[in-house]
Amino acid sequence: MSFELETAAQPAGLRRVAIDPVSRVEGHGKVTILLDADDRVHQVRLHIVEFRGFERFVQGRPYWELPVMVQRLCGICPVSHHLAAAKALDVIVGATHLTPTAEKIRRLMHYGQILQSHALHFFHLASPDLLFGFDSDAAKRNIVAVAAQYPDIARKGVLLRKFGQEVIRVTAGKRVHGTGAIPGGVNKALTREERDALQADAYTMIGWSREAVALVKRLHFANASLYNSFAAFRSNLLSLVADDGALDLYHGGLRARDAGGKLIFDHVDYHRYWDQITEEVKPWSYMKFPYLRTLGPDEGWYKVGPLVRVQNCDHIPTPLADAERREFVDFGGGTPIHATLAYHWARMIEMLFAAEEIKALLHDDDLLGDDLVVKGERQRRGVGVIEAPRGTLIHHYRINNNDQVMRANLIVSTTHNNQALNEAIRQVAKRYLDGRKLTEGLLNHIEVAIRAFDPCLSCATHALGQMPLAVDLVDAEGTCLDRLQRGSDGAVSQPLPT
Amino acid sequence: MSATTTPPVGRKLRVATTSLAGCFGCHMSLLDIDERLFALLEQVEFDRSPLTDIKHCGPCDIGLVEGGVCNAENVHVLHEFRRNCRILVAFGACAVTGGLPAQRNHLDLGICLQEVYVTEPGLAKGCIPNDPELPLPLDQVHPLHEVVKVDYFLPGCPPSADAIWSFLTDLIAGRTPRLGHGLIHYD
Numbered sequence: 223m224s225f226e227l228e229t230a231a232q233p234a235g236l237r238r239v240a241i242d243p244v245s246r247v248e249g250h251g252k253v254t255i256l257l258d259a260d261d262r263v264h265q266v267r268l269h270i271v272e273f274r275g276f277e278r279f280v281q282g283r284p285y286w287e288l289p290v291m292v293q294r295l296c297g298i299c300p301v302s303h304h305l306a307a308a309k310a311l312d313v314i315v316g317a318t319h320l321t322p323t324a325e326k327i328r329r330l331m332h333y334g335q336i337l338q339s340h341a342l343h344f345f346h347l348a349s350p351d352l353l354f355g356f357d358s359d360a361a362k363r364n365i366v367a368v369a370a371q372y373p374d375i376a377r378k379g380v381l382l383r384k385f386g387q388e389v390i391r392v393t394a395g396k397r398v399h400g401t402g403a404i405p406g407g408v409n410k411a412l413t414r415e416e417r418d419a420l421q422a423d424a425y426t427m428i429g430w431s432r433e434a435v436a437l438v439k440r441l442h443f444a445n446a447s448l449y450n451s452f453a454a455f456r457s458n459l460l461s462l463v464a465d466d467g468a469l470d471l472y473h474g475g476l477r478a479r480d481a482g483g484k485l486i487f488d489h490v491d492y493h494r495y496w497d498q499i500t501e502e503v504k505p506w507s508y509m510k511f512p513y514l515r516t517l518g519p520d521e522g523w524y525k526v527g528p529l530v531r532v533q534n535c536d537h538i539p540t541p542l543a544d545a546e547r548r549e550f551v552d553f554g555g556g557t558p559i560h561a562t563l564a565y566h567w568a569r570m571i572e573m574l575f576a577a578e579e580i581k582a583l584l585h586d587d588d589l590l591g592d593d594l595v596v597k598g599e600r601q602r603r604g605v606g607v608i609e610a611p612r613g614t615l616i617h618h619y620r621i622n623n624n625d626q627v628m629r630a631n632l633i634v635s636t637t638h639n640n641q642a643l644n645e646a647i648r649q650v651a652k653r654y655l656d657g658r659k660l661t662e663g664l665l666n667h668i669e670v671a672i673r674a675f676d677p678c679l680s681c682a683t684h685a686l687g688q689m690p691l692a693v694d695l696v697d698a699e700g701t702c703l704d705r706l707q708r709g710s711d712g713a714v715s716q717p718l719p720t
Numbered sequence: 721m722s723a724t725t726t727p728p729v730g731r732k733l734r735v736a737t738t739s740l741a742g743c744f745g746c747h748m749s750l751l752d753i754d755e756r757l758f759a760l761l762e763q764v765e766f767d768r769s770p771l772t773d774i775k776h777c778g779p780c781d782i783g784l785v786e787g788g789v790c791n792a793e794n795v796h797v798l799h800e801f802r803r804n805c806r807i808l809v810a811f812g813a814c815a816v817t818g819g820l821p822a823q824r825n826h827l828d829l830g831i832c833l834q835e836v837y838v839t840e841p842g843l844a845k846g847c848i849p850n851d852p853e854l855p856l857p858l859d860q861v862h863p864l865h866e867v868v869k870v871d872y873f874l875p876g877c878p879p880s881a882d883a884i885w886s887f888l889t890d891l892i893a894g895r896t897p898r899l900g901h902g903l904i905h906y907d
């Protein structure tokens with residue numbers, strides 16, 4: 223079946239408008255919108271337009287290359303792929319329990335990643351929309367203008383990201399595409415000097431993360447009716463939670479809830495994720511559409527990421543972030559918040575959580591240990607799941623007796639959000655674009671909705687591609703009536719279709 | 721390797737950046753100059769870039785292109801950059817050699833697509849995406865210099881922030897960039 227506004231009933235004669243590329247997101251995406259002569263919206267799609275084929279070309283490679291190969295899917299969250307692959311390979315080498323040093327070094331690396339990625343997304347990419355307005359001057363909607371007008375916010379954003387990147391550097395060897403995690407453990411612990419240098423800044427980062435939560439709350443409350451309704455849609459929720467129901471971004475079982483908050487399943491062992499999740503392909507995107515198998519494609523689609531995790535868990539195991547979580551959940555009044563812009567609020571709560579976790583880990587002497595790797599009984603199949611900054615990330619490998627990769631399957635965070643992203647931009651198109659003359663500012667509303675998910679279009683192209691974002695308007699006869707493009711000066715032009 | 725900028729009088733240098741078949745890691749490494757970013761912004765302004773909402777490149781002094789060329793769209797964007805940028809830089813391993821995505825070059829693209837979108841276990845209904853909105857994939861992933869003339873090659877996966885900083889400050893000052901000891905590496 224097709225969702226509302228997914229496919230125009232009579233595409234002939236509709237005008238096509240494209241947003242290509244979607245900017246201030248990681249990776250390449252394109253949105254197309256089809257409109258009739260009265261500017262009514264008939265079709266809205268987010269396309270992932272690049273195919274890269276990682277699953278295929280890792281076949282035949284020795285398995286220990288995987289953590290350093292597959293992280294090159296994404297330069298923004300390489301640690302997530304690095305660790306998801308390493309966790310899958312822990313299973314392959316029979317390492318059922320890592321040493322305390324290895325587990326804590328990996329967790330430290332992961333929380334460094336969460337902190338830097340969330341800071342990057344909020345300060346460098348999304349904040350211009352929120353601070354200046356969705357339809358503010360396109361030439362100013364960027365971090366440069368934020369640095370000019372809000373120098374303190376921009377500076378703290380840059381330094382928060384720097385701290386997260388430094389945590390990654392000391393645990394993984396370098397800031398982007400490191401080598402720290404290996405099958406069964408890690409290849410490096412921290413030196414006392416490395417730990418002390420990070421410790422010196424850890425409290426400051428917690429303080430600045432609290433300021434970031436306060437800022438995003440201020441923005442939300444100042445314009446609550448917009449923030450509560452913009453691109454809002456109801457959906458199921460999916461994330462990992464710890465055994466005790468706590469928020470844990472490194473390990474746990476799968477928990478899904480319906481839109482009203484009722485549990486669908488809980489503490490499901492992710493090693494058989496395919497019992498719960500099925501994917502479908504649509505001809506207009508290289509990104510697949512996953513759904514919960516028991517509910518089917520129409521009812522079973524879901525969202526992942528910060529907005530889900532903060533509400534799906536029972537508590538956050540650090541005090542400051544948990545206090546913020548309680549305030550967030552209270553704001554929802556007993557049912558899940560589905561406001562797309564609340565992703566930003568939840569994301570900053572997670573950044574605070576990451577800062578608190580990092581501080582706690584930096585006071586743990588296990589980080590300085592020298593017992594780094596374990597091995598056990600060799601297995602042929604391994605699944606690793608982690609909560610990446612953008613949501614649940616699944617890596618699945620089969621290895622032969624020659625230690626070669628036979629098969630790989632990756633379901634990345636942004637793929638889980640595929641239907642949700644499309645639903646969000648269709649809501650925006652219906653509410654803000656339908657029947658109106660398109661302007662650059664209106665089109666940016668579509669991108670604001672996409673950015674809230676912090677999609678990683680780079681990751682999403684793993685199958686063999688790249689995601690350009692364009693919006694097209696097509697008439698009822700399927701003819702491209704019009705295309706809306708933003709020029710190099712940010713101006714909107716409508717070159718006539720040929 | 722003689723292309724240099726003339727230090728501008730009374731205006732900032734204009735820099736465009738893009739990622740083709742790359743992972744954005746080189747852009748992340750650019751941001752890893754950390755607070756030096758603010759010093760950079762004293763001297764340059766950004767044109768088309770993932771950091772701005774400028775969708776198409778205008779006349780620029782420097783263009784940094786990350787990633788190789790894997791589909792028709794990449795070819796168009798690369799030509800747009802070459803047309804508009806006085807100095808075009810192959811920015812990082814994939815732009816210089818094709819990088820990891822070029823691992824697919826020895827595979828048949830059709831079989832690849834078939835395996836990922838049709839025969840992959842766990843798929844409800846498979847089909848190879850073929851909508852006209854999707855740019856046609858090329859049969860191989862190419863480095864930039866196989867498509868356009870490139871003025872500088874900055875290696876590394878990604879190039880380190882210090883290498884990028886050294887390279888850009890040389891270029892901005894009108895010097896031929898020279899990467900000192902420890903700044904050239906390929907991993």
